[in-house]
Amino acid sequence: xxxxxxxxxxxxxxxxxxxxxxxxxxxxxxxxxxxxxxxxxxxxxxxxxxxxxxxxxxxxxxxxxxxxxxxxxxxxxxxxxxxxxxxxxxxxxxxxxxxxxxxxxxxxxxxxxxxxxxxxxxxxxxxxxxxxxxxxxxxxxxxxxxxxxxxxxxxxxxxxxxxxxxxxxx
Numbered sequence: 001x002x003x004x005x006x007x008x009x010x011x012x013x014x015x016x017x018x019x020x021x022x023x024x025x026x027x028x029x030x031x032x033x034x035x036x037x038x039x040x041x042x043x044x045x046x047x048x049x050x051x052x053x054x055x056x057x058x059x060x061x062x063x064x065x066x067x068x069x070x071x072x073x074x075x076x077x078x079x080x081x082x083x084x085x086x087x088x089x090x091x092x093x094x095x096x097x098x099x100x101x102x103x104x105x106x107x108x109x110x111x112x113x114x115x116x117x118x119x120x121x122x123x124x125x126x127x128x129x130x131x132x133x134x135x136x137x138x139x140x141x142x143x144x145x146x147x148x149x150x151x152x153x154x155x156x157x158x159x160x161x162x163x164x165x166x167x168x169x170x
Contacts, residue, residue, distance in 0.1 A: 015096070015157040016056045022098045022155045023052060023082055023162060027066050027121060029100065030080055033107050034068065036119055044121075047134040051123055056160065059086055060129035064121060064162075067141055071118040076141040078110060078117075079167040081148075088153070088161025099154045103164060106151045110168050143167050 024045065031038045041048075055061035066080040089095070122138055151164040 015160045016053060018096050018157055019084075019155055019160045019162060020049060020053045020056055023064055024049060026082065026098070026100070026103060026154065026162075026164070027064065027080070030066060030103060030107065031119060033104065034078075034110075034113055035115075036068070036113075036117060040119070041121065044134075047132075048121060048123075051132040051135045054132050055123065055125050055129055056084070058130060060126045062124040062126060064123055065140065066119060066121055068113060068117050068119045069141055070114060071116050074141070076143060076146065076167070077113055077169075079141075079143065079146070081165045081167075082155075083163045083165070085153075085161040085163060086159070088156060089158040094158050096157045097155075099152075102151050102154050106149065106164070106166055109149070110166055145170065 028038055028041055031041055052061060052064065061084050063084055064082045067076060068078040068080075069076050122140060123135060146167040147170045148165055148167050151166065153161050154164040155162040
């Protein structure tokens with residue numbers, strides 16, 4: 001009689017890499033699905049990847065924000081927030097997943113955006129975090145006149161999750 005045992009080991013590094021990849025993919029998908037040009041984001045992919053990965057690994061990343069604004073008035077038209085949760089998951093099941101359908105459904109509810117829109121990505125971090133080239137302090141555009149909608153957790157691992165939400169005109 002023989003016995004077969006399988007052990008799955010997932011490290012914090014695997015979770016950081018997975019969440020980084022899925023967060024960047026989610027941001028890129030939102031940009032594309034809303035009808036904006038993804039090239040501006042793709043040009044900054046490496047820098048954003050390094051910043052997200054660095055600050056997730058040190059637990060200094062609080063969230064990622066995609067601000068979509070009118071390039072003529074600079075006013076915020078729509079905003080997507082991803083809030084990082086370092087206590088997410090069961091700590092032992094090793095699962096990793098993404099819910100792109102929830103994001104697609106939320107985009108449908110968000111409505112059509114003007115073609116004159118532009119966008120930027122803002123990463124929110126804890127004070128005292130390490131520096132990453134190309135990233136520095138900034139301020140968010142005002143959300144006045146917009147209402148926040150919760151999408152729910154869209155990225156999950158057994159130790160890190162990301163909750164999504166968006167701001168739209170009331």
